Amino acid sequence: MSATFLEIALPISQQLSPGIKGASIISLTDGGYLLSFEERPEVIRLDRDLKEVWRRDLQAQNIRYVSCHISANADASLIGVSGYNDIRIFDAAGQLRWTFTHEPWNSFTGANCFFSPDNLLLWIIAPGDPDHLYVIRCTDFAMLDHYTLNGHQENNYNFMATPDKEKVLMEVAAGQDDASLFLIQLTDGKITLQELLSCNDRIAGNFSPNGNEFVTGPHNSEGIEIFAFPSFENTASLEQADLFASAAGYADSEDPDTLNFISLFLSDTTLLAFTRFGRLLLVNRQTMACMGELVAEGNIIQAYDDSWNVTTNPAAITEYAGDIVTVQVDQQRLVLTYGTGDIRWHDLSPLKDLAGLT
Structure with a gap:
C-alpha cells in the first residue's frame, strides 16, 4: 500500500x-480534432482552439446498434468513416474520395479502419461468413491482399498503432464471451497475422x-x-x-x-x-x-x-x-x-x- x-x-x-449526447472525438496531428455523434450524421472538424473548421453530413451516425467509427491518417489528409454497410474515405475538406461497400454488420458488432503511419496503407474489415481483413493502397485504393478471419459477424474489431510502424495491433472482442489480440502486417505483399496468446481475455x-x-x-x-x-x-x-x-x-x-x-x-x-x-x-x-x-x-x-x-x-x-x-x-x-x-x-x-x- x-x-x-x-x-x-x-x-x-x-x-x-x-x-x-454520445459524442466521440479523435485527435489530429495538427492539434485539431474530429468530432462525431452516435445519433447525428455530421462530422465536425475543429482546430486546436476547438473552433469549427467545417461541418459535413458524412452519414456518420450509428445504425441499428452498429457504431460508426471515424479515423484519420497521419497528416489528416484522409478521413475514414466505417459504418453499417460501407467504408468511405474523405479528403481533408470532407469530400468523398472512395467507397467500399460490404454487407451490413450485425447489431453490436463493427470495426474501425486504420491508416498506416506512413500514409501508404489502409486496413479495413468487411463482415460476412466469414469476416475478411483487407489491406488497401492509399494512393489509388487498390486492394493489395486479403485474409480470411475466424469471425462470423459476432465480433467488434479495433485497430491500434504500435511502436513498430510496420505492425498493427488488432483487437477482437465478442461481447462478454471472448477477447483476443493479434499483430498484423504486410510482408512481401502478403498479410501475416500473429495471435498474442499471452493477452487473451x-x-x-x-x-x-x-x-x-x-x-x-x-x-x-x-x-x-x-x-x-x-x-x-x-x-x-x-x-x-x-x-x-x-x-x-x-x-x-x-x-x-x-x-x-x-x-x-x-x-x-x-x-x-x-x-x-x-x-x-x-x-x-x-x-x-x-x-x-x-x-x-x-x-x-x-x-x-x-x-x-x-x-x-x-x-x-x-x-x-x-x-x-x-x-x-x-x-x-x-x-x-x-x-x-x-x-x-x-x-x-x-x-x-x-x-x-x-
Whole structure:
C-alpha cells in the first residue's frame, strides 16, 4: 500500500459542450480534432482552439446498434468513416474520395479502419461468413491482399498503432464471451497475422511513451497486466483486490468498485485505472501499487440507493457512479467525455513529479 494516498486535482484546461449526447472525438496531428455523434450524421472538424473548421453530413451516425467509427491518417489528409454497410474515405475538406461497400454488420458488432503511419496503407474489415481483413493502397485504393478471419459477424474489431510502424495491433472482442489480440502486417505483399496468446481475455490499453511496454485492462474480473514490447511477455500485474485495498474511500457501498475495462499509461512511470464508480486511480509502474487518484474538475461521483436514486444516507448506499463515458490520453492531456455530451481536456502537468513515489 502507498505510504500516502494522493488526491491530485486536475482543473479543466479546455471544454467543449456540443449539447448532443454520445459524442466521440479523435485527435489530429495538427492539434485539431474530429468530432462525431452516435445519433447525428455530421462530422465536425475543429482546430486546436476547438473552433469549427467545417461541418459535413458524412452519414456518420450509428445504425441499428452498429457504431460508426471515424479515423484519420497521419497528416489528416484522409478521413475514414466505417459504418453499417460501407467504408468511405474523405479528403481533408470532407469530400468523398472512395467507397467500399460490404454487407451490413450485425447489431453490436463493427470495426474501425486504420491508416498506416506512413500514409501508404489502409486496413479495413468487411463482415460476412466469414469476416475478411483487407489491406488497401492509399494512393489509388487498390486492394493489395486479403485474409480470411475466424469471425462470423459476432465480433467488434479495433485497430491500434504500435511502436513498430510496420505492425498493427488488432483487437477482437465478442461481447462478454471472448477477447483476443493479434499483430498484423504486410510482408512481401502478403498479410501475416500473429495471435498474442499471452493477452487473451484482456482489453487493450495503450503503449508506454518509450514504446517498451503495453498495458491491458480486464475483460472480466482480471486485473491490470503489463506486457513487454515487442515480445508481449507478461512482466507485471496488479489484481483488482490489491488495487482497491490501497484505494481509500467508498467503502460504504454495498456493491464494491471494480475496474471498468480501461487501463492506460500516463507516462513511463504512472498508470491510470478507470473504475466502475468513475474514479481515476493512479498506479506506480515500478511497484504496481495504487498511489492515489486524479480528481478531475467537473467529475461528480454520486451515491445511489437500490432504486437508483441519489442518496446521502450512508446506510442506504448500494452504488456510486460518475458521468464519465470515455477516457483518452492525448498530447500530454487527459480527455474525458461525459454522458451529458461534454468533452473536457485536463493538463497532466500536475503528475510530472510522481516518478519515484511508492
